Amino acid sequence: MNKYLYKQFFQNKVYVFSLILLFLLGIVSIHTGVTFLEKNNQLMQDATEYQEQSIQKNTAHETHIGSTLYYIKFHLFNEPNKLTALNIGMRDFTPSLKGVTIRNLEEQKYNTDFYNPTSALAGNFDFSFVLIFLFPLIIIAINFNILSQEKESGTLKLLSLQSGNIKRIIDTKLLIRFLAIISIYFLLLLTAKLWIGIALDSTFSLFILLGFLYILFWFVLCRFIIASNKNTSYNALSLIIIWIGINFIVPMISFVLIQKMYPIEEALQTVIEQRDGYHNKWDEPQKNTIDKFHNIYPQFKTNDTIFNNDFNWKWYYAMQHLADVESMKSSIAYQSKIKARNNAAKLIGYFLPSMHTLILSSELALSDQNNILAYENKLKDFHKEKRLHFYPLIFSNQDSTVENWNNHKLEKFKAQSNVSILELLLPLFLIITILLIISHKKLRKLC
Template sequence: MKNYLYKQFYRNKAYISALIFLVLAGIMAIYTGKKFLDRNQDIIASSEQFQKESIRKNVNYHQDDLGLILYYVKFNLINETPKLAAMNIGMRDVNPSVQGVTIRNLEEQRYNADFYNPASAAAGNFDFSFVLVFLFPLIIVAFCYNIISEEEESGRWKLLSVQSRDLGKLLDMKLLIRFLAVSAVYFLLIFIAFLWISVPLDMNFLAFIIAGWLYIVFWFVLCRWIISFRKSSAQNALILLIVWVGINFIIPMSSNILIQKFYPVQESLKAVMQQREGYHNKWDEPKQPTMEKFYKAYPQFSRFTVKEDDSFSWTWYYAMQHMGDMEASLSSRQYNEKMAKRNQAAQILGYFLPNIHTQLEGSRLAETGMDNHLNFGAGLKKFHEEKRLFFYPLIFSGQHPEALDWNRQTVKAFRENISADPAALFLPYLLMITILLILSQIKFRKLC
């Protein structure tokens, strides 16, 4: 019987065509990820060369004024992109992997990003996670929706009931054959990605693989439960497609609207406006209040005095630049807190919807999600402060540009050390799979 079921499945040209379609779609998605990584590396290489050229040109052009040189020169911080990002591009296509900042105000600079096509952003990336989350379930539904109903509609069900002692095992064997076929395609694509993209076989990649496979298991168990109600083929297909549309589109979109309502975010624009107003207003205000606030923030620079009747000094200029950032600091902090809360709300929703959980955890492991974006923002702030504190005393003391070793001002990199949390990653899958197995098993017992 087992050999017959195998032959029956693999002789079906529609099934084989569906598996080939999955393989081709997966290869195209892996190619998209590879091109993304290559383009990202080109941008990083260009940023290193651009920073060197910028420093060289500005040092040659403003030979006697260090403050003016540092007004123009941008220092680049790279958000390192792991190879696993090719499997889940996430937010990396709209958030820059390289951020250049001068030692002037930060809040205005940190929200500058490359322009992108909003239509492409809305559609998302055709990466491996897209194929896994959206296309694999459709093929699974097409394979499983009529396993019972086809037998009943063709009139073979009564014959099978007489010949087979355990119809549940027979149906499970059919499901197992389909599960093995889809799993084989999944692991084939993982192997292709491993060779083509050279993804390191570390714990994050292994966690990514297992999470994706458990998502496939979830859909097979869900199909097992739905078909156990012994509805018609059309009803089974309709129910499963409604579930697919509901958990992939309707529920996420409705939840996103609610999350945006509960955590409205206007603070990024507000921070930029506050920074600009705080900085520009200083031109018309007395210098001493600005300097007192600056000395309070950085007592080590109190020896660099500024007189009220001074026409211009770089000490006062960079002090009022930083004061603009300080006046916008509350809005900036509120923005980060609200974005973190939005992300936490999405993660909680993911505990009940495996597709969202798969996307969010995949982007976390690949360092392409909101967590990475917020952490990179914090790293950029620290990087900006390190540059300011290094150059401030040199500028304030009137150091000559030639006294600096500009070759030491190289591009820096930010890298997260993400580690997989097995409980948080796998438990939502296992709970959902277990519940559906129990529910479907209760129905399957009635088939015997």
């Protein structure tokens, strides 16, 4: 009997066409990811070259190292992992590369790369997009009339007379469709793995599992709707409305709520504060500034520091650092607001499979907000490391030739994604289980 159900499905031209369409769209999306990784790689190479050139140019003439360091930017590259190709997330409009001088960090860390806001608005056509938005549509298209079509063409009566177990027939049909879609899913992932060279590690496995559960969720949802035994239009309408709700309305409203709950006016405030924090020092006596600096870094206290009105580099860099110190409160407040926003989104995601899948696969792919925050923190450490390395040289008025500049090449940073399996699986698991139980009850009533 199952043989005929398979035949029924695969002989339907519309079904086969949709599956092929889905596969092709998936391939295009993987290509987008490949292009992204290539561009990123190119960026890394360009940055390495730039840093070398810039150092060379600035150290060509003998100058005080303080003056050289005014211009030299040290670059930190936020390395994506291979999965980022499948979920580009925020990386299309946030820079993966930042270069900073050892001047105040707060002024430099918000600089962006060139990107076209129209493209950012349209969003990426990456694999996650295809998974989260397009897979459900095809799933809906092949499932919505499994039962209602039989009913409306009159064959249901015959079926229920021939076999007492309509539920088994419906579930078999669902299973066939599920296998078809999952095959496409795995085929696409296999293609991605081979094309991009993704290692089959725990991160990738979690990513695969997440998508699998998401697809399962949609099938179970369809089963739930079908079990209500309504007509074709009702099924189509409700499933489409749910799709719009889950993928547009609810996330959008959540976004607005989150924005309202955690407004980020601190951001603009930090910009004002750090600028004033630094520039005000020019009008203050040098001693105040340098004393404050010594409080933070007593190791640089020397007895022969001259406090006069002349410009000196120690004073200059002390001013710069204090600007960071003074705007730190707002900066931290801003960061914590961003983190709070992200956590609120994750919380809502526990109830909304689409958000959940997007947020967590972004986290696995190092393209979410957490990754950006981790990169920012690493940048802070990187900046501090450079400063502390150069301070002694500056304060002892060394020349730029004293440093071995070959030690300062492009640095790479690769974050660790700590996504717990429980966090990933549990919400989807629960929703799937609940839907299964309810639809089970409803289908039982059918016979």
